Amino acid sequence: MSAKKFLKSIVNLLFLGILSTVNALGITIDSCGESCGESADPADAVCLKDNKLYPSIAGSSNCIKDNALATMTTGYNVFSVNAATATAVTDQSTELTAGQLVLFQCISDTCQRGAGIVFVDNKYYSIPSEDVATDETDAITTTNTNQVIIVDKDSNEILKLPIGTAFPASASSEASYILKGKTGVITAAPFGGLNTSDNDNSGIVISTKAAISNTTPAMLVFNAGFNDEYCVTTSSSLITERPKNYCDGDTNDCDDYYTCTSGICVKTTTSYNRRGVEEPSGSSCDPITGENCTESDDGVYYYIGSGDTLASSATLITSATTGNLFVCTISGGSLTSCVKDTSMAGYIMNSDISNNLPIIKCTVGSSSNSCVALADAPASTVAACSENSSGIIVVGGIYNQCTDTDDDHATEISNIVEAGCVEDGDIIKEGGVFKICINGNKVIFDDGNYFIESDKASVFNDIPLENHYVAIDIDQSKALLNQDVTPKKYRYAMNDTRKINEKNGDASMCKGTPSTLDTDVAHEFVKVIEPEGSGSPDHVHYYMDKTLADQKTN
Numbered sequence: 269m270s271a272k273k274f275l276k277s278i279v280n281l282l283f284l285g286i287l288s289t290v291n292a293l294g295i296t297i298d299s300c301g302e303s304c305g306e307s308a309d310p311a312d313a314v315c316l317k318d319n320k321l322y323p324s325i326a327g328s329s330n331c332i333k334d335n336a337l338a339t340m341t342t343g344y345n346v347f348s349v350n351a352a353t354a355t356a357v358t359d360q361s362t363e364l365t366a367g368q369l370v371l372f373q374c375i376s377d378t379c380q381r382g383a384g385i386v387f388v389d390n391k392y393y394s395i396p397s398e399d400v401a402t403d404e405t406d407a408i409t410t411t412n413t414n415q416v417i418i419v420d421k422d423s424n425e426i427l428k429l430p431i432g433t434a435f436p437a438s439a440s441s442e443a444s445y446i447l448k449g450k451t452g453v454i455t456a457a458p459f460g461g462l463n464t465s466d467n468d469n470s471g472i473v474i475s476t477k478a479a480i481s482n483t484t485p486a487m488l489v490f491n492a493g494f495n496d497e498y499c500v501t502t503s504s505s506l507i508t509e510r511p512k513n514y515c516d517g518d519t520n521d522c523d524d525y526y527t528c529t530s531g532i533c534v535k536t537t538t539s540y541n542r543r544g545v546e547e548p549s550g551s552s553c554d555p556i557t558g559e560n561c562t563e564s565d566d567g568v569y570y571y572i573g574s575g576d577t578l579a580s581s582a583t584l585i586t587s588a589t590t591g592n593l594f595v596c597t598i599s600g601g602s603l604t605s606c607v608k609d610t611s612m613a614g615y616i617m618n619s620d621i622s623n624n625l626p627i628i629k630c631t632v633g634s635s636s637n638s639c640v641a642l643a644d645a646p647a648s649t650v651a652a653c654s655e656n657s658s659g660i661i662v663v664g665g666i667y668n669q670c671t672d673t674d675d676d677h678a679t680e681i682s683n684i685v686e687a688g689c690v691e692d693g694d695i696i697k698e699g700g701v702f703k704i705c706i707n708g709n710k711v712i713f714d715d716g717n718y719f720i721e722s723d724k725a726s727v728f729n730d731i732p733l734e735n736h737y738v739a740i741d742i743d744q745s746k747a748l749l750n751q752d753v754t755p756k757k758y759r760y761a762m763n764d765t766r767k768i769n770e771k772n773g774d775a776s777m778c779k780g781t782p783s784t785l786d787t788d789v790a791h792e793f794v795k796v797i798e799p800e801g802s803g804s805p806d807h808v809h810y811y812m813d814k815t816l817a818d819q820k821t822n
Contacts, residue, residue: 297349297370297381300324304331311352319377323352340379344477344489345372346386346395359479359486362389369393369401375493383458384474384489387436396458397490418447421455427505429476436486437476444475444491444507446500446526446533462490462532469535473507473528492531499758500524511785511792511815514760514771515778525757537757555596555619556581558603569596569619570746572628572641578606586623588643588683593630610636613728614740614748615695615704617713627685627695627702631727632749634807643684645697653678665690692721693728693740695747704740704747707766716742717750717768719761719793722810729808736810737793739768755809757795760785791815 300315300322311323311333320336337354338347346357348368357364373382381397385408392408395401418427427447429435437443447454448471451463463472475491477484499513499522500506508522526533553561555569556578572591573583585591593616596606613632618625618641625641646667650659653670661668661678665688668678685697689705696703696710703710706718719737722729728738728749739750739759760777761768769777769790779786794814 296326297321298326298330301329301331304328304333307331307333313352314349314354316372316379319374319379321347321354340372340374342374342376344382344384344484344487345374345379346370346388346484346487347372357386357388358482358484359388360482361485364389364391364393366393366401366403369395371395371397371487371489373489373492380492382489382492383462384487385435385458386485386487387479388485394458396460397462399457402457418454418459420449420453426454435476435488437478439478442476442478444473444494445505446471446507447474448505459490465532465534467534471505471526471533473531473533490531494528494531494533497525497527497536498533500526510758511760512782514785514790514792515783523756553598554581555598555603556594556606558598561598561601561603563601565598565601567598569598570594570616570628571596571620572618572625572639576608578608581620584620584623585625585641588625588641590638590640593628593637593639611751612746612748613637613751614746615642615702615727616746616748617702617744629683629695629727632730632808634730640683642695645685645687646681649687662687664688665694665696691724691726693726704742707764709765711742711765713742713744713747715744718742719759719766719768719811722808729810731808733810736796736812737766738808738810750809751807752809755795758814759793759795759811760790761793762790763788785815787815787819 297314297316300317304325307325307328309325309328311325313324313326313330314337315322315324315330315332319340321338322336323333324330325333338356347354347370348357348364349370350368357369369386371382371384371386372379383397384395386393386395391403391405393401394404417425419425426449427445429445447459449463450466450468450470454460454463459472459474463470473491473494475489477487477489479486497510499508499510501522502524513522523537524535525537527536553559553565555561556571557580571578571594572585573594574585574591575583576592578594593609593612594606595609597604613630616628616630618628624644626644627642628639629642630637630639646660649662653659653661653673653675655673657670657672659670661670661675663678665686667681667684667687669681670678685702686694688696689708689710692705692707694705696705698710701712703712706720711718718740720728720740722736722738723732723734725732728740741748741750759768760771762777777786777790778784785792792814793811796810796812
């Protein structure tokens with residue numbers, strides 16, 4: 269193929285593609301048969317067995333004629349094959365014939381035909397796995413300046429590798445990318461036909477490989493060694509291993525995920541319907557009506573009312589009973605909205621400070637939340653029930669009203685802020701400060717994100733699921749179930765506090781060179797879709813401790 273024809277058909281494309289076992293000289297590299305025995309016929313072909321190339325007789329079921337021509341090492345191996353000879357191609361090779369070049373990828377002791385672009389002797393060779401290798405030096409160097417631009421069959425740009433560092437790569441700049449496009453989308457050599465998936469959100473892994481002195485040349489190759497779920501940067505299609513992506517400041521902006529099997533990948537990032545979360549604030553004006561408010565009062569206010577609308581403070585809940593959550597917004601000193609919210613789940617600081625109901629507790633539900641006003645903690649307690657049956661005692665962190673002189677007969681006081689942690693996700697008041705119980709810790713209302721156990725039904729999860737967690741978002745006015753429209757599939761949290769950190773957010777969670785997640789300090793959590801026993805809780809994002817699950821499996 270001439271450079272002119274190559275440019276016309278592939279545009280500014282470095283990737284070309286289809287897999288074949290026949291090169292320009294008609295040499296077929298098949299799997300080896302048995303030994304040729306006493307056959308006097310000369311070898312006329314090359315065959316493959318495990319990680320070795322042997323001379324063979326094609327007309328005798330590719331029987332092995334003699335000792336191995338080459339033993340290949342793990343990784344990529346390039347050969348110039350002519351009849352029954354196979355000469356290794358290194359970074360020092362010269363005067364090569366394009367049509368004789370073949371590429372192998374070896375994983376452990378098993379090798380298979382590979383596909384890629386090889387740079388050697390200042391030339392670029394396109395080597396498909398099942399078709400004729402070609403010299404594309406003029407096309408590549410003239411139009412791409414070593415920057416790889418990949419287009420699909422309709423000439424739409426699919427992937428552009430970083431300038432200068434991508435190909436040929438240095439040892440420090442080797443990288444892997446998702447070449448996106450289902451079967452039939454990428455048709456040109458050497459990568460056309462490699463993706464056998466008809467999933468619209470699929471692709472294959474391609475990797476840049478640096479030259480190894482006197483061993484192998486620089487390459488850009490299909491990589492069948494990817495067999496896991498990987499983080500992929502949307503803009504560049506760069507692949508980052510999990511959980512290394514937590515610690516790598518250059519690549520941790522990836523939030524798309526692809527699951528790969530032998531280098532063929534399908535996108536496994538999942539999106540969910542949004543459930544609104546508002547911003548916190550506080551004010552001394554009347555945010556329900558907007559009266560006496562100025563721009564300094566701009567913000568969002570939370571109330572619990574008895575009806576479906578909230579026109580004035582007259583319909584506010586005044587005792588620890590159920591009601592509806594209302595969100596009132598002041599903007600520019602004026603009331604812009606005051607509407608019922610049926611989605612928020614968690615604990616919200618009540619903007620009504622006149623009825624000693626500091627917390628609004630809204631429990632998540634499949635179609636709507638259910639809310640109740642929580643009374644403040646009792647001013648005083650007694651050590652034990654006595655003849656004064658009006659005393660209040662604390663039993664296991666919960667306030668109980670004495671009904672007679674026997675502590676065992678004291679009854680739990682409902683809808684009240686608790687005295688101590690009983691379950692993960694409880695709200696308590698300690699030292700005059702409201703706190704959330706998380707993994708045995710008492711967390712104040714301040715900015716932060718945490719995982720809460722979901723083994724028992726709570727305000728944050730209406731269906732109990734053992735060995736699962738839900739994420740909550742805490743600020744100074746509320747602690748809410750995370751209900752993002754596109755929840756992150758993988759999140760990272762400290763083992764002791766279960767505090768969630770964004771990628772590269774806490775260096776203490778990383779170790780080693782290159783840096784990766786220190787599982788003694790923090791774990792990786794993965795979003796689970798409809799976990800077993802959950803029904804279809806699409807209104808709750810459940811997570812599993814992926815690190816712990818992997819440790820149990822291994």
